[in-house]
Amino acid sequence: RMIDGTGAIAIQVQHGIRVQGPPMAFREARTWWFAARAAPHPDPVLYLNGDGTGPVNHAVWMSNVSREYAPPGRALLSVTTLPGMEGWDDAAAVCGQLRDWFGPIADDWELLRGDHIRHALPVPALAHPCFEGHPPRVAPGLFICGDHHATPSINGAMLSGRQAAEAVLTEFAATPVLGD
Numbered sequence: 059r060m061i062d063g064t065g066a067i068a069i070q071v072q073h074g075i076r077v078q079g080p081p082m083a084f085r086e087a088r089t090w091w092f093a094a095r096a097a098p099h100p101d102p103v104l105y106l107n108g109d110g111t112g113p114v115n116h117a118v119w120m121s122n123v124s125r126e127y128a129p130p131g132r133a134l135l136s137v138t139t140l141p142g143m144e145g146w147d148d149a150a151a152v153c154g155q156l157r158d159w160f161g162p163i164a165d166d167w168e169l170l171r172g173d174h175i176r177h178a179l180p181v182p183a184l185a186h187p188c189f190e191g192h193p194p195r196v197a198p199g200l201f202i203c204g205d206h207h208a209t210p211s212i213n214g215a216m217l218s219g220r221q222a223a224e225a226v227l228t229e230f231a232a233t234p235v236l237g238d
Contacts, residue, residue, distance in 0.1 A: 087178035112155035113145035194222035
């Protein structure tokens with residue numbers, strides 16, 4: 059809600075970005091979800107593909123981040139593959155690389171599904187009006203934020219959201235209340 063009590067509008071970036079300029083290009087990805095009896099390691103770590111071979115870019119045991127992400131007695135693995143990596147859309151190739159990384163225990167993991175995400179991350183374009191460095195205020199009372207407005211990442215989305223919130227507070231001369 060806006061400070062004056064009126065509603066705020068939120069739109070999907072692939073549609074809303076046209077307000078600011080030409081349609082932005084996006085990178086696609088595929089996320090594969092696996093169920094297991096247990097994660098092979100208890101820590102919430104991100105496994106990165108350090109040698110650039112195989113289809114897997116990175117993997118994380120989501121249930122190590124929060125037990126609520128999987129039913130009791132089960133573990134949930136998220137695996138991301140990117141176009142350009144051989145076998146990125148091939149479940150057998152993904153399973154083969156997981157076996158290389160984690161050993162034969164991976165043979166027992168159940169592939170739940172694979173999600174093709176067409177608009178996974180925006181492609182930064184320095185000339186695009188929404189690229190990092192452009193202010194979040196686009197018109198009086200109108201602000202834009204998201205990873206398309208910063209670096210294409212969760213960190214970029216959060217930074218951009220904070221910058222937009224600060225711009226809103228400045229424009230409306232509001233003082234943030236901590237703890238709300």
